[in-house]
Amino acid sequence: MINIEHNILRKDFPCADQIINGKRLAYLDSAATTLKPQCVIDEVKKHYTNETSNIHRGLYWLSENATSKFEATRDKISNFINSPDRSQIIFTKGTTESVNLVAQSYARHFLNKGDTILLSQMEHHSNIVPWQLVAEEKGITIKVIPINEKGEIILEEYQKLLTSDVKLVSVVYISNALGTINPIKEMIKLAHDVNAKFFVDAAQAVSHLKIDVQDLDADFLAFSGHKMFAPTGVGVLYGKLELLNSMPPYQGGGDMIDVVTFEKTTFNNLPHKFEAGTPPISAVIGLGIAVDYINTIGLDKIHSFETDLLNYGTNKLKSIDGLRIYGEAKLKTSVISFSLGDIHPHDIASLIDKEGIAIRTGHHCTQPLMKFFKVPATCRASFSIYTNQEDIDQLYKALIKVKKIFE
Numbered sequence: 001m002i003n004i005e006h007n008i009l010r011k012d013f014p015c016a017d018q019i020i021n022g023k024r025l026a027y028l029d030s031a032a033t034t035l036k037p038q039c040v041i042d043e044v045k046k047h048y049t050n051e052t053s054n055i056h057r058g059l060y061w062l063s064e065n066a067t068s069k070f071e072a073t074r075d076k077i078s079n080f081i082n083s084p085d086r087s088q089i090i091f092t093k094g095t096t097e098s099v100n101l102v103a104q105s106y107a108r109h110f111l112n113k114g115d116t117i118l119l120s121q122m123e124h125h126s127n128i129v130p131w132q133l134v135a136e137e138k139g140i141t142i143k144v145i146p147i148n149e150k151g152e153i154i155l156e157e158y159q160k161l162l163t164s165d166v167k168l169v170s171v172v173y174i175s176n177a178l179g180t181i182n183p184i185k186e187m188i189k190l191a192h193d194v195n196a197k198f199f200v201d202a203a204q205a206v207s208h209l210k211i212d213v214q215d216l217d218a219d220f221l222a223f224s225g226h227k228m229f230a231p232t233g234v235g236v237l238y239g240k241l242e243l244l245n246s247m248p249p250y251q252g253g254g255d256m257i258d259v260v261t262f263e264k265t266t267f268n269n270l271p272h273k274f275e276a277g278t279p280p281i282s283a284v285i286g287l288g289i290a291v292d293y294i295n296t297i298g299l300d301k302i303h304s305f306e307t308d309l310l311n312y313g314t315n316k317l318k319s320i321d322g323l324r325i326y327g328e329a330k331l332k333t334s335v336i337s338f339s340l341g342d343i344h345p346h347d348i349a350s351l352i353d354k355e356g357i358a359i360r361t362g363h364h365c366t367q368p369l370m371k372f373f374k375v376p377a378t379c380r381a382s383f384s385i386y387t388n389q390e391d392i393d394q395l396y397k398a399l400i401k402v403k404k405i406f407e
């Protein structure tokens with residue numbers, strides 16, 4: 001299943017092949033953050049070694065060089081997600097900050113008492129709590145789109161919830177806890193039929209699926225650089241031009257202003273209106289290289305490889321007696337959430353850590369989803385392009401060993 005080309009790709013990730021605690025590392029927590037390819041590491045190192053400078057302000061080579069690399073990333077991201085214009089790409093700290101920005105600058109200003117926001121049962125806390133903060137202050141109602149036992153959104157129930165008071169829907173494209181790929185394009189169309197805006201949490205989708213914001217007709221879409229082979233500290237918010245233009249700034253500070261006096265301050269144009277202060281320059285430059293890296297491989301190829309890996313992993317783990325998988329959606333990628341008999345997920349994680357395996361256990365910042373499945377936590381193995389069959393086989397063997405300990 002895993003071809004030679006793929007194993008060459010794995011060599012781009014120095015962190016993937018190591019011995020930890022005397023064991024071969026099997027990194028199976030890519031949904032939390034992806035490992036970084038050497039080209040991204042080299043670019044960040046180069047920035048700090050020879051090219052350190054602040055951006056947008058220095059009339060000297062170093063500053064102009066850093067500014068041009070920083071702004072080149074905006075162009076690359078704009079092309080990557082097919083944004084109509086580069087000014088619609090706002091750099092934030094990550095998906096979490098992108099949601100907070102829209103909650104504070106859009107929902108807080110344009111939604112009122114009696115309006116409704118729809119979220120799904122499978123949202124990450126960062127796509128729940130920012131809306132709750134605003135909802136409480138403004139008297140907005142939050143309603144939940146139900147899911148079925150396979151971990152799929154129930155579209156008929158969603159349609160029933162789409163009444164005229166719904167002003168905003170915010171849903172995850174790919175669930176971090178289940179791997180479900182939601183029918184976002186169809187959901188956006190249905191929301192637009194009742195004039196509701198749609199926010200897409202693409203944190204997990206961005207490194208697994210081709211995203212085209214115009215084809216989706218998304219009003220807002222957010223993701224984090226660190227889940228797509230780039231450094232931590234940078235994320236993206238895409239928004240439709242008329243919406244971003246209508247929204248007040250989120251934070252005040254340098255770069256986001258036009259003229260400042262103590263009597264009145266005017267604001268800079270997009271995207272700078274939403275980018276107050278010195279941004280994470282090296283991370284943004286690294287993000288540009290990560291986009292080049294993904295483009296060189298091709299998202300179609302990545303998706304098809306990860307589908308093979310998911311099928312292999314699912315069949316292998318399912319063959320373990322007492323193992324239950326959470327999330328068996330028809331459309332799914334790169335995540336296997338599971339439990340093993342009555343063994344607590346944290347016990348599993350600690351025991352298999354000694355076998356060199358890194359998985360995530362807990363509620364995965366999706367407590368309402370855990371409540372739906374009536375479990376406090378699950379184990380989660382998640383994949384990326386550097387994951388190989390050996391990683392999965394290592395997990396399988398370690399789980400068999402854990403089972404024996406508890407028998």
Ligand code: 7TS
Pocket residue numbers: 031032033093094095096097124126127172174175176177201203204224360364
């Ligand atoms: N939305 C989804 C679907 C996510 O998976 C995450 C992070 C976020 C939002 C927040 O992203 P951040 O970069 O702003 O933190 N998910 C995970 C995870 O599954 N394990 O660790 C972080």
